[in-house]
Amino acid sequence: MEVVDAVSVHGNGKAEIEDFDISAVVQPEPLPPILAAENGDKQNGREIVLGKNVHTTCLEVTEPEANDEFTGDKEAYMASVLARYRKNLMERTKYHLGYPYNLDFDYGALGQLQHFSINNLGDPFIESNYGVHSRQFEVGVLDWFARLWEIEKNEYWGYITNCGTEGNLHGILVGREVLPDGVLYASRESHYSVFKAARMYRMDCEKVDCLISGEIDTADFKAKLLANKDKPAIINVNIGTTVKGAVDDLDLVIQTLEESGFSQDRFYIHCDGALFGLMMPFVKRAPKVTFKKPIGSVSVSGHKFVGCPMPCGVQITRMEHIDVLSRNVEYLASRDATIMGSRNGHAPIFLWYTLNRKGYKGFQKEVQKCLRNAHYLKDRLHDAGISAMLNELSSTVVFERPLDEEFVRRWQLACQGNIAHVVVMPSVTIEKLDDFLNELVEKRSTWYRDGGVQPPCIAADVGCENCACALHKLSILS
Amino acid sequence: MEVVDAVSVHGNGKAEIEDFDISAVVQPEPLPPILAAENGDKQNGREIVLGKNVHTTCLEVTEPEANDEFTGDKEAYMASVLARYRKNLMERTKYHLGYPYNLDFDYGALGQLQHFSINNLGDPFIESNYGVHSRQFEVGVLDWFARLWEIEKNEYWGYITNCGTEGNLHGILVGREVLPDGVLYASRESHYSVFKAARMYRMDCEKVDCLISGEIDTADFKAKLLANKDKPAIINVNIGTTVKGAVDDLDLVIQTLEESGFSQDRFYIHCDGALFGLMMPFVKRAPKVTFKKPIGSVSVSGHKFVGCPMPCGVQITRMEHIDVLSRNVEYLASRDATIMGSRNGHAPIFLWYTLNRKGYKGFQKEVQKCLRNAHYLKDRLHDAGISAMLNELSSTVVFERPLDEEFVRRWQLACQGNIAHVVVMPSVTIEKLDDFLNELVEKRSTWYRDGGVQPPCIAADVGCENCACALHKLSILS
Numbered sequence: 001m002e003v004v005d006a007v008s009v010h011g012n013g014k015a016e017i018e019d020f021d022i023s024a025v026v027q028p029e030p031l032p033p034i035l036a037a038e039n040g041d042k043q044n045g046r047e048i049v050l051g052k053n054v055h056t057t058c059l060e061v062t063e064p065e066a067n068d069e070f071t072g073d074k075e076a077y078m079a080s081v082l083a084r085y086r087k088n089l090m091e092r093t094k095y096h097l098g099y100p101y102n103l104d105f106d107y108g109a110l111g112q113l114q115h116f117s118i119n120n121l122g123d124p125f126i127e128s129n130y131g132v133h134s135r136q137f138e139v140g141v142l143d144w145f146a147r148l149w150e151i152e153k154n155e156y157w158g159y160i161t162n163c164g165t166e167g168n169l170h171g172i173l174v175g176r177e178v179l180p181d182g183v184l185y186a187s188r189e190s191h192y193s194v195f196k197a198a199r200m201y202r203m204d205c206e207k208v209d210c211l212i213s214g215e216i217d218t219a220d221f222k223a224k225l226l227a228n229k230d231k232p233a234i235i236n237v238n239i240g241t242t243v244k245g246a247v248d249d250l251d252l253v254i255q256t257l258e259e260s261g262f263s264q265d266r267f268y269i270h271c272d273g274a275l276f277g278l279m280m281p282f283v284k285r286a287p288k289v290t291f292k293k294p295i296g297s298v299s300v301s302g303h304k305f306v307g308c309p310m311p312c313g314v315q316i317t318r319m320e321h322i323d324v325l326s327r328n329v330e331y332l333a334s335r336d337a338t339i340m341g342s343r344n345g346h347a348p349i350f351l352w353y354t355l356n357r358k359g360y361k362g363f364q365k366e367v368q369k370c371l372r373n374a375h376y377l378k379d380r381l382h383d384a385g386i387s388a389m390l391n392e393l394s395s396t397v398v399f400e401r402p403l404d405e406e407f408v409r410r411w412q413l414a415c416q417g418n419i420a421h422v423v424v425m426p427s428v429t430i431e432k433l434d435d436f437l438n439e440l441v442e443k444r445s446t447w448y449r450d451g452g453v454q455p456p457c458i459a460a461d462v463g464c465e466n467c468a469c470a471l472h473k474l475s476i477l478s
Numbered sequence: 479m480e481v482v483d484a485v486s487v488h489g490n491g492k493a494e495i496e497d498f499d500i501s502a503v504v505q506p507e508p509l510p511p512i513l514a515a516e517n518g519d520k521q522n523g524r525e526i527v528l529g530k531n532v533h534t535t536c537l538e539v540t541e542p543e544a545n546d547e548f549t550g551d552k553e554a555y556m557a558s559v560l561a562r563y564r565k566n567l568m569e570r571t572k573y574h575l576g577y578p579y580n581l582d583f584d585y586g587a588l589g590q591l592q593h594f595s596i597n598n599l600g601d602p603f604i605e606s607n608y609g610v611h612s613r614q615f616e617v618g619v620l621d622w623f624a625r626l627w628e629i630e631k632n633e634y635w636g637y638i639t640n641c642g643t644e645g646n647l648h649g650i651l652v653g654r655e656v657l658p659d660g661v662l663y664a665s666r667e668s669h670y671s672v673f674k675a676a677r678m679y680r681m682d683c684e685k686v687d688c689l690i691s692g693e694i695d696t697a698d699f700k701a702k703l704l705a706n707k708d709k710p711a712i713i714n715v716n717i718g719t720t721v722k723g724a725v726d727d728l729d730l731v732i733q734t735l736e737e738s739g740f741s742q743d744r745f746y747i748h749c750d751g752a753l754f755g756l757m758m759p760f761v762k763r764a765p766k767v768t769f770k771k772p773i774g775s776v777s778v779s780g781h782k783f784v785g786c787p788m789p790c791g792v793q794i795t796r797m798e799h800i801d802v803l804s805r806n807v808e809y810l811a812s813r814d815a816t817i818m819g820s821r822n823g824h825a826p827i828f829l830w831y832t833l834n835r836k837g838y839k840g841f842q843k844e845v846q847k848c849l850r851n852a853h854y855l856k857d858r859l860h861d862a863g864i865s866a867m868l869n870e871l872s873s874t875v876v877f878e879r880p881l882d883e884e885f886v887r888r889w890q891l892a893c894q895g896n897i898a899h900v901v902v903m904p905s906v907t908i909e910k911l912d913d914f915l916n917e918l919v920e921k922r923s924t925w926y927r928d929g930g931v932q933p934p935c936i937a938a939d940v941g942c943e944n945c946a947c948a949l950h951k952l953s954i955l956s
Binding site: 125129311336414 | 532533535536537538539540541542552556557560563564567568570571573574576577579580581583584585586587588589590591592593594595596597599602603604605607608609610612613614615616617618619621622631640641642643644647651669670671674678679680779781785786787788789814817818819820821822823824825830831833834835836837838839840886887890891892893
């Protein structure tokens with residue numbers, strides 16, 4: 001469920017956003033001017049950024065001088081680069097709203113472990129001869145998630161991944177190995193890694209339509225299932241979509257499969273819970289993600305709601321599927337069941353540390369706070385006459401895309417077409433939201449001052465009832 | 479080029495090593511007894527380890543008590559767990575010889591960055607709106623490797639991966655996208671991730687035989703090429719195999735392709751340089767890995783010869799191939815050209831830091847030291863009448879597998895069948911090798927004291943000239 005970095009360039013001379021970011025036309029660091037605009041040629045924006053931008057702003061690696069150790073010049077240069085960089089990170093961390101990362105963590109106690117090359121290569125449950133590992137932490141974390149998703153210790157298999165994408169790649173691969181000629185079904189608003197998997201694995205893939213909320217349209221799902229009913233089904237269910245934070249209705253997906261004549265041995269469900277997989281269990285009225293239902297795997301990111309210095313994730317599947325995977329592979333190591341080989345041994349310790357400190361109760365409190373703050377943001381946007389939508393189970397507030405790219409970059413918003421979003425994470429406080437709102441309202445009054453430019457209509461994205469454009473605004477106020 | 483964690487269990491009641499590790503029958507931590515042996519049933523060794531072992535020794539995550547913050551009990555418990563763990567890591571780091579990891583590094587200056595959630599999601603050369611990234615370091619590192627492998631800045635594309643496996647998965651995927659019906663050729667001693675890729679990507683795959691040295695047998699390669707000459711060829715070339723550190727002869731591979739009638743538009747070469755990709759350029763008489771030859775991609779691991787707290791790697795390919803990849807994919811983000819989505823932003827800074835400090839010259843010195851020390855180890859093994867082999871371009875010393883599993887685990891050796899190996903990294907000093915050799919010679923005199931058990935013949939693995947078994951020992955001494 002990462003936000004996509006993507007711009008495609010069309011013939012009309014304007015970079016059009018295909019996925020969910022405006023990245024490519026944008027420079028890094030304390031908000032320099034937009035590069036493509038500088039060149040007056042957005043058509044080539046992508047090429048320009050690709051070819052030159054980062055190459056010219058990058059920090060070159062230089063060969064040490066013979067007397068460096070004596071003069072200390074290089075050491076001093078590197079220290080100054082790092083100090084500047086740290087200051088920039090602090091600044092960028094402070095103004096951040098658009099990505100679902102909890103930036104509020106303190107792993108000071110774990111600094112002592114940075115001296116070790118910790119590597120959980122291979123299977124979490126089978127020790128390798130490499131002794132510098134952290135499997136005892138990893139399995140502790142996996143057990144915690146197995147309890148959360150209600151599967152017994154001896155019935156699950158899983159591992160700590162490098163990111164949400166690896167979880168999706170793994171879940172869909174397991175599905176394909178269990179049902180080799182299965183067709184992959186995923187809603188259009190699924191994370192791009194799902195479609196990447198289909199391509200990598202050479203699977204047939206059906207894109208299913210979405211409701212305005214971003215949820216999968218089960219009527220379209222049913223039609224597509226019936227058109228392919230000779231082949232088994234592998235389904236990606238979104239527990240929180242990237243853009244709108246929409247949660248596919250797992251029960252309705254299962255019901256649709258049953259109604260379409262798919263028995264449990266003819267479908268495999270992977271739940272992409274990159275962000276909400278960890279929040280949903282703590283939302284009272286949310287439908288449950290549990291292995292008591294006929295699902296095959298669940299993945300979640302560790303650097304999102306939990307917070308972690310580097311990306312990571314958790315993948316849990318049923319042991320029986322992994323056995324199938326292992327048995328099938330004469331030339332693979334019997335337990336080479338992960339996507340990667342060497343695996344970051346620090347990530348499990350970060351997760352273990354936070355889970356121990358916060359516990360289920362701590363997460364519950366944080367989830368409640370995030371949902372409350374998200375409602376606050378949506379309400380204040382509506383009060384200010386700005387189009388905005390918040391899905392019931394979500395802390396992702398979708399709203400009218402700010403006109404000014406500098407404002408977008410300053411707050412690190414993620415945008416798609418005419419909409420932007422803020423993902424309210426534990427590090428996003430009411431104070432930060434107030435700062436953001438006040439600035440937005442103030443800037444907005446200048447963008448739309450003379451009435452020549454109107455705020456966009458985003459009813460197609462958020463529904464008429466949430467749209468405050470000239471045409472629809474009455475419905476909000478009424 | 480990770481060492482494989484793998485045991486397959488055969489009907490003969492003995493766990494047989496399929497790949498290159500004895501992991502599955504072994505417990506972690508200060509060398510407890512072997513689990514399978516305890517149970518007296520090696521046939522089920524794998525199941526036992528999988529099901530129970532790590533689950534019972536793991537560090538459970540527990541829910542905080544209501545008064546934890548007041549009593550400080552939990553904080554104290556966690557501090558004690560971490561202190562014990564740290565001690566264990568120091569011990570395990572000290573006695574380590576079998577894996578190609580340089581454990582000697584000091585990143586103290588970078589400890590300050592652990593407070594930030596650094597994520598280079600997406601393309602290294604296209605900024606995303608997420609401001610807490612390290613692309614300026616990443617591109618600096620990539621440029622360094624591009625210089626090393628002789629490709630111009632505007633002609634290459636690459637990124638910093640999570641490990642050697644990701645590099646292979648990427649290189650082979652690029653090959654498949656460029657030549658969709660290509661057959662994958664790789665020698666039997668290629669890293670297991672190469673065959674994993676073939677399976678994941680649903681590619682036809684031909685396993686090519688090896689010479690005793692571990693190098694690809696180009697006669698067999700030619701025969702297999704001719705048998706499939708209607709289809710393009712995607713070739714994995716090993717710049718250092720996992721087990722024997724053998725370097726496939728790139729020039730001979732290219733020549734074989736040409737002789738078999740494959741023009742450059744009908745083959746794609748990926749060089750798996752996980753370990754030696756960074757050592758080879760500094761070995762005088764080594765054949766050169768360079769983009770001036772018709773290769774498509776090169777990958778190398780960052781946590782091996784460079785040394786890094788967590789696994790990482792570098793992947794470099796030609797820009798033109800990435801353009802093909804991007805153009806082909808209507809539903810992918812235009813520049814979603816990596817395997818993963820979110821990417822660890824700390825790894826590039828670790829690499830940048832070390833490359834800056836050591837430079838090409840520093841690496842050259844270290845490579846020379848490693849090769850010298852590897853020769854020392856091989857010579858002393860031969861002097862002690864122990865079978866051993868060292869490939870000319872390699873610092874991997876292959877030798878007779880020690881009889882005692884406890885000794886193997888103590889020194890964290892990686893084993894396969896009757897052979898074991900030590901990979902001489904910069905952290906492996908003469909003193910450490912002497913300790914190891916003295917202990918081996920002493921233990922060995924007890925293992926083979928009464929003459930009932932003989933040291934194994936490993937001529938099939940290392941050649942008669944390197945085998946010191948009863949049958950072959952004369953040839954060494956002569």
